[in-house]
Amino acid sequence: MKKLITASMLALIAGSASAEDVKLQLKWVTQAQFGGYYVAQAKGFYEEEGLNVTILPGGPDIAPTQVMAGGGADVMVDWMPSALAAREKGLAIVNIAQPFASSGMMLTCLAETGITSPADFADKTLGVWFFGNEYPFLSWMSQLGLATDGSAGGVTVLKQGFNVDPLLQKQAACISTMTYNEYWQVIDAGITPEQLVTFKYQDQGVATLEDGLYVMEDRLADPAFQETMVKFVRASMKGWKYAEENTDEAAMIVLDNDQTGAQTEAHQKRMMAEVAKLTAGSNGALDVAAAEKTVASLMSGGSDPVITKAPEGAWTSMITDKALMQ
Amino acid sequence: MSRALPILTVLAAILAIWYAATIWMNATWVFDQAERNGQTVTWAEVIPQTMTQDRPLLPPPHQVAANLWQGIAGQAITSKRSLVYHAFVTFRGTMAGFGLGILLGVGLAMAIVRYRVMDGSVMPWAIISQTIPIVALAPMILTLSNSVGIDGKEVPKAIISAYLSFFPVFVSMIKGLRSPDQMQLDLLKTYGAGEGATFFKLRLPASLPYFFASLKVAVAAALIGTIVGELPSGAIEGLGARMLIGSQFGEPLIMWAALFAAAILAGLLIVAVGLVERLANRRMGGVA
Amino acid sequence: MIIPTHPMWLAGAVAVWLALWTANVTLAQSRGRAARIAMPILFGAALLVLWEGIVRAYQVSPVILPPPSTIAQTFAASLPMLWADFVQTVIKGALSGFVIGVAAAFVVAIVIDRSPFLQKGLLPIGNFVAALPIVGLAPILVMWFGFDWHSKAAVVVVMVFFPVLINLVAGLKASERMQRDLMATWGASYWQSLFKLRLPAAMPFFFNGLKIASTLALIGAIVAEFFGSPIVGLGFRISAEIGRLGLDIVWAEIVVAALAGSVLYGAIALTERWVTFWHPSQRR
Numbered sequence: 016m017k018k019l020i021t022a023s024m025l026a027l028i029a030g031s032a033s034a035e036d037v038k039l040q041l042k043w044v045t046q047a048q049f050g051g052y053y054v055a056q057a058k059g060f061y062e063e064e065g066l067n068v069t070i071l072p073g074g075p076d077i078a079p080t081q082v083m084a085g086g087g088a089d090v091m092v093d094w095m096p097s098a099l100a101a102r103e104k105g106l107a108i109v110n111i112a113q114p115f116a117s118s119g120m121m122l123t124c125l126a127e128t129g130i131t132s133p134a135d136f137a138d139k140t141l142g143v144w145f146f147g148n149e150y151p152f153l154s155w156m157s158q159l160g161l162a163t164d165g166s167a168g169g170v171t172v173l174k175q176g177f178n179v180d181p182l183l184q185k186q187a188a189c190i191s192t193m194t195y196n197e198y199w200q201v202i203d204a205g206i207t208p209e210q211l212v213t214f215k216y217q218d219q220g221v222a223t224l225e226d227g228l229y230v231m232e233d234r235l236a237d238p239a240f241q242e243t244m245v246k247f248v249r250a251s252m253k254g255w256k257y258a259e260e261n262t263d264e265a266a267m268i269v270l271d272n273d274q275t276g277a278q279t280e281a282h283q284k285r286m287m288a289e290v291a292k293l294t295a296g297s298n299g300a301l302d303v304a305a306a307e308k309t310v311a312s313l314m315s316g317g318s319d320p321v322i323t324k325a326p327e328g329a330w331t332s333m334i335t336d337k338a339l340m341q
Numbered sequence: 342m343s344r345a346l347p348i349l350t351v352l353a354a355i356l357a358i359w360y361a362a363t364i365w366m367n368a369t370w371v372f373d374q375a376e377r378n379g380q381t382v383t384w385a386e387v388i389p390q391t392m393t394q395d396r397p398l399l400p401p402p403h404q405v406a407a408n409l410w411q412g413i414a415g416q417a418i419t420s421k422r423s424l425v426y427h428a429f430v431t432f433r434g435t436m437a438g439f440g441l442g443i444l445l446g447v448g449l450a451m452a453i454v455r456y457r458v459m460d461g462s463v464m465p466w467a468i469i470s471q472t473i474p475i476v477a478l479a480p481m482i483l484t485l486s487n488s489v490g491i492d493g494k495e496v497p498k499a500i501i502s503a504y505l506s507f508f509p510v511f512v513s514m515i516k517g518l519r520s521p522d523q524m525q526l527d528l529l530k531t532y533g534a535g536e537g538a539t540f541f542k543l544r545l546p547a548s549l550p551y552f553f554a555s556l557k558v559a560v561a562a563a564l565i566g567t568i569v570g571e572l573p574s575g576a577i578e579g580l581g582a583r584m585l586i587g588s589q590f591g592e593p594l595i596m597w598a599a600l601f602a603a604a605i606l607a608g609l610l611i612v613a614v615g616l617v618e619r620l621a622n623r624r625m626g627g628v629a
Numbered sequence: 630m631i632i633p634t635h636p637m638w639l640a641g642a643v644a645v646w647l648a649l650w651t652a653n654v655t656l657a658q659s660r661g662r663a664a665r666i667a668m669p670i671l672f673g674a675a676l677l678v679l680w681e682g683i684v685r686a687y688q689v690s691p692v693i694l695p696p697p698s699t700i701a702q703t704f705a706a707s708l709p710m711l712w713a714d715f716v717q718t719v720i721k722g723a724l725s726g727f728v729i730g731v732a733a734a735f736v737v738a739i740v741i742d743r744s745p746f747l748q749k750g751l752l753p754i755g756n757f758v759a760a761l762p763i764v765g766l767a768p769i770l771v772m773w774f775g776f777d778w779h780s781k782a783a784v785v786v787v788m789v790f791f792p793v794l795i796n797l798v799a800g801l802k803a804s805e806r807m808q809r810d811l812m813a814t815w816g817a818s819y820w821q822s823l824f825k826l827r828l829p830a831a832m833p834f835f836f837n838g839l840k841i842a843s844t845l846a847l848i849g850a851i852v853a854e855f856f857g858s859p860i861v862g863l864g865f866r867i868s869a870e871i872g873r874l875g876l877d878i879v880w881a882e883i884v885v886a887a888l889a890g891s892v893l894y895g896a897i898a899l900t901e902r903w904v905t906f907w908h909p910s911q912r913r
Binding site for chain 3: 352399458461465473480568580584588597600608
């Protein structure tokens with residue numbers, strides 16, 4: 016019996032010693048928005064590839080770019096506008112995969128404010144999150160020709176928290192929402208869809224690429240790291256496709272991993288179903304045309320563009336090429 | 342009984358005002374919703390509705406109490422939804438910050454009283470440090486400790502908490518270490534005691550009453566520091582995190598329950614430290 | 630990690646530190662006022678040099694910790710933005726809340742003083758609330774008062790009220806029995822006794838409370854901005870720029886906050902010296 020235990024312990028140690036450690040920094044708190052990664056972990060997809068993945072939840076005041084720059088993570092989930100802005104600031108990060116094919120960002124307004132089209136935004140108060148999520152919004156306002164400093168004829172911008180109270184308390188005419196999260200919070204609060212006017216960034220032509228996987232460029236030069244990332248992307252995409260097909264199970268996995276105890280089953284199941292709509296159609300490879308459209312949208316911000324010159328080498332397909340080869 | 346009566350009266354008055362305010366503040370939402378649905382409501386219908394909202398502007402006392410009870414007794418203590426668990430996380434952080442703050446406060450005070458160089462150079466900066474709002478520095482402390490290689494959020498949270506709690510201890514220790522009067526200092530000089538001996542045999546014991554008196558303020562400051570420290574550190578565990586999450590996820594009841602739990606924790610800590618102070622006073626022969 | 634990439638910077642910084650420290654040791658022996666002002670300045674300068682040296686020696690990325698020289702540059706270049714943030718947070722939020730909170734504490738303290746019943750009832754509760762983490766109320770107050778500076782002022786009022794109240798009440802008790810009897814022998818009414826004896830005697834306690842309140846006011850105003858604000862203000866800027874990796878702006882804002890806090894504290898200390906000139910602690 017003792018020999019069996021010793022042998023199995025040695026095997027465990029040997030097994031875990033050969034597993035590579037990967038730290039993934041999420042863009043926000045544990046929720047179904049990152050369901051694919053949690054599913055990959057819970058279902059053993061990472062283990063199969065020989066990876067020992069630690070998923071670090073994000074949250075208010077955590078900038079994933081900064082965590083990665085400080086060495087706290089190997090790979091992060093971020094939105095392309097924020098990543099490109101960081102890249103222009105001197106932080107060389109590169110997109111290695113794009114699980115989210117479509118954008119879920121919207122601007123939701125109360126119908127009673129009389130807003131029917133983007134032209135009606137002038138002289139209203141609009142809410143937007145910061146921490147990287149303000150770039151698509153600022154870009155859109157710039158393209159509409161609306162100043163964001165609160166001057167007459169422009170819009171007053173409110174830094175909203177990640178709840179929908181500004182809309183419910185009528186402190187803002189419109190707030191930023193995601194199709195999978197805040198919009199449903201508004202509905203849950205008792206407002207019916209008929210009482211809302213919603214503008215989807217995708218429909219307005221100002222959508223930007225959202226959740227993608229990013230790593231530091233200098234680390235990508237190391238072939239061993241490339242190999243690890245290939246395995247990671249492959250397992251993650253497997254997790255995403257599983258989540259797309261089994262949204263309820265994925266939601267429960269996410270709930271199990273939630274350390275705050277604040278997420279609810281109903282909310283997560285709905286979120287997972289909505290997120291599945293955004294990841295559908297992507298096998299993980301970045302659609303270069305969509306990426307260039309994002310770049311164009313960010314650069315056309317009039318007097319205040321998010322980025323001033325076209326990025327070079329901001330994305331690479333070398334990881335997804337190898338990962339999807341099999 | 343005569344001591345309790347005024348307190349109870351004031352509490353009763355506060356509760357009455359609270360209920361009135363609840364009705365007044367939550368009524369707006371009820372009227373708005375009725376308007377949106379094309380109905381009219383009378384005050385008789387509005388009042389009960391203001392007491393049972395999911396996202397009240399001001400939850401009535403019984404709703405807060407129910408949520409608090411649910412968080413404390415309605416969950417397994419190890420569950421992530423348990424307020425006891427989160428209170429323990431905050432308590433752990435507070436103790437770490439409190440301990441670090443005491444070390445810093447006492448150490449710095451001893452150095453400043455002992456060496457004139459420290460007194461002139463560091464003392465003004467110690468005072469100025471309290472005028473810098475720690476909340477502005479908190480995210481920086483977190484980033485820096487992460488990049489220096491310190492894993493996890495416990496160390497930065499302890500530093501932030503110690504930042505706030507070291508000052509009361511520091512100020513009191515300085516007063517205490519400087520409290521021996523000239524007669525006592527002269528007496529030790531007649532015994533041939535050097536600076537070091539005077540320090541350890543006279544100044545340090547004289548400072549103990551001041552030290553214990555400052556602990557109550559320090560522990561309250563440590564709790565505030567821990568809660569402030571939990572805000573930028575990813576807000577996952579701890580009472581400050583629960584408050585933030587309640588606010589961010591649009592669940593005001595979580596926020597209120599966490600706030601009251603923090604209040605209870607603060608009360609318990611202060612009572613505990615007060616007991617320590619009384620014990621120490623008694624042993625040192627002072628007024629119990 | 631311990632070996633810097635540019636050791637000369639570190640060596641230079643340490644050398645400057647040692648030189649300034651030696652200067653301070655010599656200054657510590659002299660008793661002049663110039664020496665007393667010079668010592669903390671030299672110490673602060675030495676810290677800055679050390680910071681700059683470490684950052685340059687270890688090639689620390691500017692998105693982790695920018696060197697003081699960059700921060701100074703950014704500070705000079707962003708003065709209008711810094712000024713706007715300062716006005717929003719400190720003047721509109723913190724100062725207005727401070728004034729309202731102190732005034733309210735004053736009124737309540739006098740009301741409590743007139744009624745021993747309220748004293749016994751309100752004070753224990755007040756002591757309790759003063760120790761609470763009021764920062765927890767910030768999100769609730771933002772929900773109630775909206776996003777603009779009103780909610781920040783409200784947070785400051787709540788944070789400032791209780792420390793000032795407790796200190797004032799303690800101060801009103803501070804006049805000695807003999808002094809109060811003397812006023813009675815002169816036939817002074819309650820209000821005359823209040824204004825001519827008890828309030829002046831309470832001033833040292835009051836200013837003690839004000840000093841505590843000033844630090845709390847700034848903290849309250851900045852924390853409240855984390856929970857929702859228009860796109861201007863110290864708390865907002867710090868939080869937003871961390872997300873944008875604009876750490877030099879964050880440090881510039883921290884400098885503004887530190888300056889504001891120090892100036893406020895210094896103003897209170899100066900007023901204290903003028904008002905309570907008679908108190909032993911003001912002896913030079």
